[in-house]
Amino acid sequence: MKQQYLLSIYQPDGDPPPPEVLGPIMADLGALNEEMQASGAWVFAVGLHPPSTATVLRAQGGDVLMTDGPFAEGKEHIGGFTVVQAEDLDEALEWGRRLAAVLSPLSIEVRPIAT
Amino acid sequence: MIEEVFRAEYGRAVSVLTRLLGDIDLAEEAVQDAFTTAVRRWPVEGVPPAPAGWIITTARNRAIDRFRREAKGQEKHAQAALLEHEREAREVGDVADDRLRLIFTCCHPSLARQSQVALTLKLLGGLSTAEIARAFLVPETTMAQRIVRAKGKIRAARVPYRVPRDADLPARLEAVLAVVYLIFNEGWLDKADLADEAIRLGRVLAELMPDEPEVWGLLALMLLVASRREARLRDGGIVLLRDQDRALWNAELVREGQDLVRRCLRWNRPGPYQVQAAINAVHSDPPTDWRQVVALYDQLMAIAPSPVVALHRAVAIAETAGPRAALREVDALDLDRYHLFHAVRADLLHRLGEDPAAALRAALDRAEHPAERELLRERLRRLGLAAAHQQDHADDHHERDQEPHPDRHAT
Numbered sequence: 364m365k366q367q368y369l370l371s372i373y374q375p376d377g378d379p380p381p382p383e384v385l386g387p388i389m390a391d392l393g394a395l396n397e398e399m400q401a402s403g404a405w406v407f408a409v410g411l412h413p414p415s416t417a418t419v420l421r422a423q424g425g426d427v428l429m430t431d432g433p434f435a436e437g438k439e440h441i442g443g444f445t446v447v448q449a450e451d452l453d454e455a456l457e458w459g460r461r462l463a464a465v466l467s468p469l470s471i472e473v474r475p476i477a478t
Numbered sequence: 479m480i481e482e483v484f485r486a487e488y489g490r491a492v493s494v495l496t497r498l499l500g501d502i503d504l505a506e507e508a509v510q511d512a513f514t515t516a517v518r519r520w521p522v523e524g525v526p527p528a529p530a531g532w533i534i535t536t537a538r539n540r541a542i543d544r545f546r547r548e549a550k551g552q553e554k555h556a557q558a559a560l561l562e563h564e565r566e567a568r569e570v571g572d573v574a575d576d577r578l579r580l581i582f583t584c585c586h587p588s589l590a591r592q593s594q595v596a597l598t599l600k601l602l603g604g605l606s607t608a609e610i611a612r613a614f615l616v617p618e619t620t621m622a623q624r625i626v627r628a629k630g631k632i633r634a635a636r637v638p639y640r641v642p643r644d645a646d647l648p649a650r651l652e653a654v655l656a657v658v659y660l661i662f663n664e665g666w667l668d669k670a671d672l673a674d675e676a677i678r679l680g681r682v683l684a685e686l687m688p689d690e691p692e693v694w695g696l697l698a699l700m701l702l703v704a705s706r707r708e709a710r711l712r713d714g715g716i717v718l719l720r721d722q723d724r725a726l727w728n729a730e731l732v733r734e735g736q737d738l739v740r741r742c743l744r745w746n747r748p749g750p751y752q753v754q755a756a757i758n759a760v761h762s763d764p765p766t767d768w769r770q771v772v773a774l775y776d777q778l779m780a781i782a783p784s785p786v787v788a789l790h791r792a793v794a795i796a797e798t799a800g801p802r803a804a805l806r807e808v809d810a811l812d813l814d815r816y817h818l819f820h821a822v823r824a825d826l827l828h829r830l831g832e833d834p835a836a837a838l839r840a841a842l843d844r845a846e847h848p849a850e851r852e853l854l855r856e857r858l859r860r861l862g863l864a865a866a867h868q869q870d871h872a873d874d875h876h877e878r879d880q881e882p883h884p885d886r887h888a889t
Contacts, residue, residue: 366636451638452588475635 365448367406367476368455370462374442374469376414391465399447404458410443442469446476479525480516487530488513488604489682493576494534496639499541502583502601502629508544512537577602578686579639585654586637593628594657600625602682603675613664613672651687655696655751658683662700667849668711673704691745695752698738702758705731715852719761732762750782768797785811786818793822801829817844821854835861 379385399405414433421428433440445462449455452473459473488509495505512533526532584597592614599605599613611621631637642650658679665672680697687693709726710717739759742752757774760767775791788811796804805826813819820841824834835858842854 368635451636452586453638455635456588473635477634 365450366455367446367448367478368452368459369472369474369476370445370447370455370459371441371472371474372443372445372462372466372469373439373472375439376437388465392462395461395465396445399445399458404447404449404454406446406448408443408445411441414440439470480513480520483516483529483533484513485604487533489580489602490530490577491533491537492601492604493580495537495541496580497576498538500639502632504541505537506601508537508541509533511540515540575641577682578641581654581683581686582641582650583632583637583639585650585657586632587650587653588635588637589628589631591657591660593624594653595660596621596625597628598657598679599661599675602679605675613669651690651692654683655692659696659700659751662703666703666707666710667716667847670707673700673707676700677704691742691747692749692751694738695742695749695755698735698742698755699751699758701731701738702735702755702762704728705735705762711849713852714849715856716849718853719766724764727762735759736762748777748781750778753778753781766797768794772798785813786816789813789816789819789822796826796829801826805830815844817841817846817850817854820844824857 380388396405396408399408417433419430419432419434421430445458447455447458449458452475455473455475459471463469463471491509491512492502492505495508496502499505499508515536516529516533520526580601581598584601585594589597595614596610599610600607605613607622607625608618610625611618614621641647658676661679662673662676665674665676677697677700680693680700683693684697705728706719706722706726708728709722709724735755736759739752739755742748742755753774757771757778760770760774771794772791775787775794778787779791789808792804792807792811795807805823808819808823808826811819818841820837824837824841827834827837838854838858838861842851842858845851845854
């Protein structure tokens with residue numbers, strides 16, 4: 364049975380790069396996604412709206428508190444993620460490496476999914 | 479006797495059992511069970527003709543028993559059946575491969591260097607968590623946690639248990655050699671057990687990967703440095719190479735190291751460890767041919783340039799071109815945080831008839847190892863300046879987690 368891994372994309376807060384920069388990156392990303400799908404490794408992939416669109420909920424006493432904005436106000440946030448299935452960590456890291464190369468200089472965190 | 483077998487065979491047994499059981503913790507448990515049985519039975523029944531095979535067979539039978547006892551679901555039944563099936567199959571045939579697999583798992587690049595070192599010592603060296611903690615001067619609970627976490631990651635993230643593909647081998651081998659050299663460096667001065675363990679691991683690597691010149695280069699480097707161990711310390715302080723009593727050098731280690739260096743030269747596939755071994759081989763054949771040492775450092779700078787290598791090269795330059803030329807090279811280096819940078823400057827200034835006190839104090843402020851600090855204090859004392867040094871911080875020797883210094887031994 365294959366193991367699933369979450370590949371999280373960390374990106375700096377602020378505006379995305381201009382279209383002339385973003386365009387080729389998204390094209391490369393699309394090509395990588397297709398390759399993942401063709402190889403059977405691809406499970407799921409999404410991009411996210413900016414962290415300013417997030418809402419955080421937390422139960423306290425009998426209430427649920429609601430806050431505007433992302434959970435952690437940092438310099439970086441998760442901009443999207445891909446879930447792949449692989450035989451082992453080396454295989455997952457290889458996809459992560461490809462993703463990091465396409466999205467350079469963003470960091471990719473590879474983490475096994477507990478099942 | 480059992481202790482000897484334990485040291486020599488623990489890693490072998492754990493690696494075979496890891497393949498059979500697919501889990502490092504279960505493998506360790508089974509092997510420890512087997513040694514417990516050995517402690518009980520060998521004194522009565524005598525040591526079996528093939529102790530290593532006995533341990534592996536006993537460990538596997540123990541694991542099967544345990545699976546049967548604990549079997550609740552089908553999965554464990556299946557595992558027990560699998561083991562039964564393998565019972566008569568290859569026993570010790572693939573052992574070499576198994577140990578190699580385990581080494582590459584322990585030194586997987588997804589694990590922090592500290593964890594790689596701890597796992598290698600634990601699983602292949604058979605050292606206890608307490609022993610490893612003592613060697614690296616961290617509390618036992620910290621070390622235990624580090625090892626548990628690393629094993630947890632190996633299991634959950636499925637760090638593979640295999641020898642890397644040829645394409646990945648050079649990079650992966652580099653990590654393995656770095657781990658062994660780090661263990662050696664941690665022990666070279668005053669923890670002989672650790673240095674011996676590193677050499678033992680180096681021999682295992684050479685046996686398992688006889689076609690990798692860098693593996694032999696590392697082994698030669700460690701042997702040559704270890705050959706001067708007895709001469710290296712006097713009254714708690716370091717003795718520099720030029721002041722060492724050569725009668726205290728271990729001639730056998732020198733000979734073996736030099737033989738290996740010659741073998742590496744014939745390969746003509748140089749790498750950083752081989753060149754460092756060659757430099758130490760030159761030093762082991764006094765009086766040192768400094769021109770050759772400079773040429774070797776030039777080669778090292780071409781393969782693996784770093785400011786630390788440049789510093790050592792400058793030390794050799796002082797012998798061939800004089801202290802003034804060497805000082806020019808040293809002053810161009812950005813190594814303010816490194817104690818040896820200041821120690822070398824002090825030495826060169828002294829030879830030029832200038833005041834080395836400030837440089838010696840800077841070195842003392844940055845040196846951590848008690849023996850290195852003692853050498854610097856002694857040099858300050860000789861200048862009659864020891865009393866002037868007020869800010870001498872305590873002799874704490876923190877765990878060093880940086881990469882091993884290329885060649886901290888040659889000078």
